Amino acid sequence: MNDLIMYDIYLIKFPESDYESSDLDLQCKPENIPCFLELNMPAEAVADIEEMISLGGGKGIIVKSDYRSPKLSLSEVFSIANIHLNRQAKKNFPSYSFRAIQCIRSEPMYWLFGSFSEQLIHEGHNPGGVTVAIDKLDGHIWTEEEKKLVLGEEFFFEGTTEKSIEEISTSFTRQLGLSREKIQNHRNEIQLYHKGLKVCISQHNYPKLIFKQYGITPRIHISFRVNPSGNKVARSLMIELLVSILDCPGDGILLRDKGCLILLAKKISGKLLLFENNEAWIKAMASKLSERI
Known part of the structure; x- marks a missing residue:
């Protein structure tokens, strides 16, 4: 068999x-x-x-x-979503009122359901309610860790460095031997590739928004997409790239995209502050950077 x-x-x-x-x-x-x-x-x-x-x-x-042929229908998993979302709402927001449960979107492997609260949205809560992802084959609840392993991870670095995107990409390419393709678009984005890792470097389009939220005015935006197929190698490579850019003069922040943006680290006036320091790779990045600063 x-x-x-x-x-x-x-x-x-x-x-x-x-x-x-x-x-x-x-x-x-x-x-x-x-x-x-x-x-x-x-x-x-x-x-x-x-x-x-x-x-x-x-x-x-x-x-x-x-997953090309889901074993469960949308109507079959709706009751599962209803139970879990009501449980989340009562546990985390017992005094809030919520709208009716709805299917937010269909992904190839799961349906994403949500129930939202006007009060939470008004208070600036992201995403403004409770959500749950239910598998299309067996109806299990997708965890954030499972999504990370299957769908990959995405991180963003916003930096004030005076280096141009050309200088950064040239440094990354020379340092780590990445292949390169320049994409002509409105952001003049440069994309670098390695097995399991995609890096996009561009000039920043919304510095005022970042300043309002994090107190820095970035000039460059770098996204790191770590695909599941090369997770271990790609993560190690990403650490080297982050250490390289954090070692440059200027401030910067590192964010993780988990549906909402999570602040992982912030470099201000040469000092690195960690906000999610319980992960081994973040500790490794901080250790490598401390050897340079």
């Missing part, structure tokens, strides 16, 4: 028009997106295809092939 788990790619964005998508034998056309590619392949092979799509300017999510 073969217990090997097979995987597919849920294509969200088709590769750019000048990309040789024929090399991937993509069966769906741009008008069909988002869609599954109808693959049944081992994780390593699918990861290679996902990286090629990413290099071409596209976007896809690696999922188990079984």
Whole structure:
């Protein structure tokens, strides 16, 4: 009996028009997106295809092939969502009133449900209510850790460094041997790739918003996308890149995207402050940076 788990790619964005998508034998056309590619392949092979799509300017999510045919319907899991959301609301916000439960969106592997409170929204709470993600195959509740392992992680660095995005990308490329592709768009974004890691560097578009929330006025924005297929290697590489940019003159903040932005670290006047220091990789980053500062 073969217990090997097979995987597919849920294509969200088709590769750019000048990309040789024929090399991937993509069966769906741009008008069909988002869609599954109808693959049944081992994780390593699918990861290679996902990286090629990413290099071409596209976007896809690696999922188990079984998710092409959900075993549960939206109506079947609604009662599960109702129980969990009511429990969350009563436990965390017992004195608040909530709207009716609704399905916020459908992801390839789960449905996201939510119930929101006008008072929480007015108070600035993010997301302004309670949410729950329910699996389409067996109805289990998706945890944040599970989402991270399956969907990957995304981090943002906002910095005041005087270095240009060209200088930063050149430094990253030379230091770590990354391949590079410049994407011509309104942000003049530069994208760097490595197995399991995608780095996007651009000039900052909303410095006033960052100043209002975190007290710095950034010039550059760097996003780090750590894909599940190369999590361990990619995380180690990301640490090296973060240490490199944090070692430059200027202030900066490191954020994690978990549906809402979580402040992980802040560098002010040469001092690094950690706000989520219970994770080994954050401690490793701080240790490496302390050797330089």
